[in-house]
Amino acid sequence: MIKFQYDRAADVTDAVRQIAADPEARFIAGGTNLIDLMKYQVERPPRLIDISRLPLTSVEETPGGGLRIGALVPNTDLAYHPLVEQRYPILSSAIMSGASQQLRNMASTGGNLVQRTRCFYFYDVTMACNKRQPGSGCAAIKGINRINAILGTSESCIATHPSDMCVALAVLDAKVHVTGLSGSREIAVVDFHRLPGDTPQIDNNLRRDEIITAIELPAQGFAANHSYLKIRDRLSYAFALVSVAAALELESGRIKTGRLALGGVAHKPWRSVEAEAALRGQAAGPETFARAAEIVLRDAKGFGHNDFKIDLARRAIVRTLTQAANATPQSQADKRIR
Amino acid sequence: MSDVSRSAAMAAPATINVTLEVNGRSCTLTIAPWTTLLDALRDRLGLTGTKKGCDQGQCGACTVLVDGRRINSCLTLAVMKDGAKVTTIEGLETDGTLHPLQQAFIDHDAFQCGYCTPGQICSAAGLIAEGKAKTPDQIRELMSGNICRCGAYPNILAAIQQAMTAMGGKS
Numbered sequence: 001m002i003k004f005q006y007d008r009a010a011d012v013t014d015a016v017r018q019i020a021a022d023p024e025a026r027f028i029a030g031g032t033n034l035i036d037l038m039k040y041q042v043e044r045p046p047r048l049i050d051i052s053r054l055p056l057t058s059v060e061e062t063p064g065g066g067l068r069i070g071a072l073v074p075n076t077d078l079a080y081h082p083l084v085e086q087r088y089p090i091l092s093s094a095i096m097s098g099a100s101q102q103l104r105n106m107a108s109t110g111g112n113l114v115q116r117t118r119c120f121y122f123y124d125v126t127m128a129c130n131k132r133q134p135g136s137g138c139a140a141i142k143g144i145n146r147i148n149a150i151l152g153t154s155e156s157c158i159a160t161h162p163s164d165m166c167v168a169l170a171v172l173d174a175k176v177h178v179t180g181l182s183g184s185r186e187i188a189v190v191d192f193h194r195l196p197g198d199t200p201q202i203d204n205n206l207r208r209d210e211i212i213t214a215i216e217l218p219a220q221g222f223a224a225n226h227s228y229l230k231i232r233d234r235l236s237y238a239f240a241l242v243s244v245a246a247a248l249e250l251e252s253g254r255i256k257t258g259r260l261a262l263g264g265v266a267h268k269p270w271r272s273v274e275a276e277a278a279l280r281g282q283a284a285g286p287e288t289f290a291r292a293a294e295i296v297l298r299d300a301k302g303f304g305h306n307d308f309k310i311d312l313a314r315r316a317i318v319r320t321l322t323q324a325a326n327a328t329p330q331s332q333a334d335k336r337i338r
Numbered sequence: 339m340s341d342v343s344r345s346a347a348m349a350a351p352a353t354i355n356v357t358l359e360v361n362g363r364s365c366t367l368t369i370a371p372w373t374t375l376l377d378a379l380r381d382r383l384g385l386t387g388t389k390k391g392c393d394q395g396q397c398g399a400c401t402v403l404v405d406g407r408r409i410n411s412c413l414t415l416a417v418m419k420d421g422a423k424v425t426t427i428e429g430l431e432t433d434g435t436l437h438p439l440q441q442a443f444i445d446h447d448a449f450q451c452g453y454c455t456p457g458q459i460c461s462a463a464g465l466i467a468e469g470k471a472k473t474p475d476q477i478r479e480l481m482s483g484n485i486c487r488c489g490a491y492p493n494i495l496a497a498i499q500q501a502m503t504a505m506g507g508k509s
Contacts, residue, residue: 006354006371006417028418035374035413036394048371050418076407080470100483101468102461103395105407106414236482333479 002038005047009054012179012211018049020181020209027051027211029072029108032099033115041125042116042132056110056213059083065219068177071110071212075165076101078109087221089329090247093228094168096332100237110212113166113176113192116203117159117267118239119148130156131200138200146305147241150313151266151297157200158303160264161193162239167263168228170271171245174217180210189215193268200267222247222259227323229316229330229337230263236335240264242313244320248284255279260292260321265300265313272296284325286318293317356420360385361429369416376400376411379426387427387456391485398484401457401464402426408464410483427456430463438504439463442497450488458484462498466505474499 009015009027019025026045028034029052037043056070059081067083078084079095099107121127121139128137140148140158148158166189174189193204206212225248232238243263249256258279262270275295282288293314300310319337323330328338357366360383367382376393379385379402391399393412400412403425430437439459442448449455461484471477477498478491486494 001372001374003370003372006415028415031415031418032395032410032413035415039394048415052418100398101464101480102398102401102408102410102483103413105464106409236479331475333473333475335475 002041002044004038004045006050007047008050012054012056012213015049015051015054015211016180016209019211022047022049023208025049029111030074030106032103032107033111037116037123040123042123051211052108062216067217069109069215069217071177071214072108075099075104075107075109075112078165079104087223088168088172088217089221089223090226090228090245091165091168091172091217093226093329093332094164094230094243094245097228097230097243098164109165109215112163113189113212113215114204114206115161115163118162119159120144122159131159131196131203134199134201141303144305145303147239147264148303148306149266150300150302150306150309151262151270152195152268153266153301153303154196154198154200156198157196157267159196159200159267161203161266161268162264163269164228164230164240164243164263166193167243167245167261167269169215169217170261170269171247171259172217172221173259174215176212177214177216178206178210179213180207184213186216189269190271196267203267220249220257222249222324225250225324225327227320227329228332229320229323230332231312231316242309242316244313244316246317246320246324248279248321248324250284250325253284255282255284255288258292258321260296260317262296262313262317265309270296279321284321286322289318289321289325290314292321354417356416358416358419358421359423361425367416371415371417373416374412375402375404375414375416375419375424378416379411379424385426385428388460389453389456391453391457396485397454397457398461399454399457401461401484403460403464403467406464406467408461425460425463427460430459437463438501439466439497442500442504443494445500446493446497447490448493448497449486449490454484454486454488458486458494462494462501465498466502 025047028048056072079092127139149160169189176187230243245261247259275292389399391397395410395413402411
């Protein structure tokens with residue numbers, strides 16, 4: 001483990017002041033990703049600012065019928081919150097599909113958003129990685145890239161964002177509330193994470209002086225017709241090879257609103273507005289779902305070991321949309337895929 | 339690292355006082371901020387029941403209860419838990435009587451080498467306190483953070499079910 005200075009933030013304003021004054025410091029909340037990365041010496045912050053005691057742990061209803069979730073609500077508490085289970089079951093399901101109960105008890109909502117990729121080459125400091133060391137190259141592109149991205153990749157990075165929670169937040173059109181030196185702003189979850197381009201070292205659009213304070217869910221929760229299907233190399237406690245979040249609003253068998261996002265395939269939760277447009281007004285059936293899958297994956301590109309992900313994603317999209325339409329969401333305990 | 343932050347890190351006090359209530363006893367430790375809760379328990383308090391397996395949050399051998407919730411002590415800085423109540427495998431028995439989970443693990447031979455066992459038992463104590471697992475599938479899923487390389491999973495499941503019944507679903 002590296003050595004570092006440790007400080008606590010007294011409140012949000014103090015946290016922002018401290019992080020702005022020290023460009024190499026990092027916030028720590030749950031620590032489940034950062035401490036791991038520090039042990040591997042992938043992250044070497046000279047100073048940690050502990051934000052875990054800030055009063056950002058409430059879940060409150062908003063005047064518009066949505067929910068405002070404090071950034072420090074543990075993942076478990078969020079997944080088990082009665083209002084989330086009732087109104088946004090796809091979010092509960094996605095959270096419960098990720099990590100282990102011990103990690104979910106520690107991990108915070110805000111920290112889940114800013115967790116880093118699990119690309120093997122990012123974690124191995126002896127390998128080239130543009131995300132870890134800009135300009136050093138990408139060892140994954142010609143390496144063992146089974147877990148890597150098939151959508152939105154660049155010549156400098158094929159890493160994926162590992163979160164399950166964020167895939168559900170993307171279909172729910174959640175917003176991220178952040179506070180920085182110049183005040184507070186909102187960022188749509190779909191605009192929060194970035195594609196790698198030629199700056200893969202920048203995971204998201206959070207500024208250096210900003211702290212995530214809350215996640216806001218709009219009123220529409222797709223509680224009737226939704227599913228989160230996660231495909232991985234073992235049945236639990238593994239990152240997604242491909243995951244799909246599907247949410248439908250149906251009206252006499254036709255799709256009024258369809259939402260679709262994928263995890264494990266890109267540098268960000270992958271939402272396809274074009275595929276969603278192709279769902280709108282159509283019969284909720286296999287032909288419609290297959291067409292949507294074709295649109296999502298039209299520009300998909302494999303890198304050898306991960307070529308299988310394209311077909312896997314196509315089938316997973318159709319399966320998850322079918323589960324959503326039939327109101328038979330994937331169970332995260334019973335592993336049979338129906 | 340910039341010169342400014344390098345000098346800040348070097349000027350930092352090397353140790354911090356942390357008070358923990360471990361298995362019902364208050365302990366004040368003077369530790370470096372980079373000490374994990376796992377290392378504080380094992381190396382400073384001599385509570386070696388909690389095991390260091392992967393040290394990366396992937397195996398669950400280091401599972402302890404902090405304020406009643408199961409967590410990975412290897413990914414927790416002890417300084418961040420100042421004031422918390424920690425329960426380790428050593429704290430589960432009462433006056434020489436084994437905790438129902440400890441007894442159930444013996445009854446069902448729910449281990450081979452035993453290295454993962456303290457983590458399995460602390461995790462199961464957390465699981466029972468959560469009250470979410472009712473079916474075998476649910477128990478398996480919510481225990482997936484504890485790896486057993488010997489593969490004693492069927493016996494671990496049976497032991498947890500026995501303890502759950504014995505405890506009436508409560509911790």
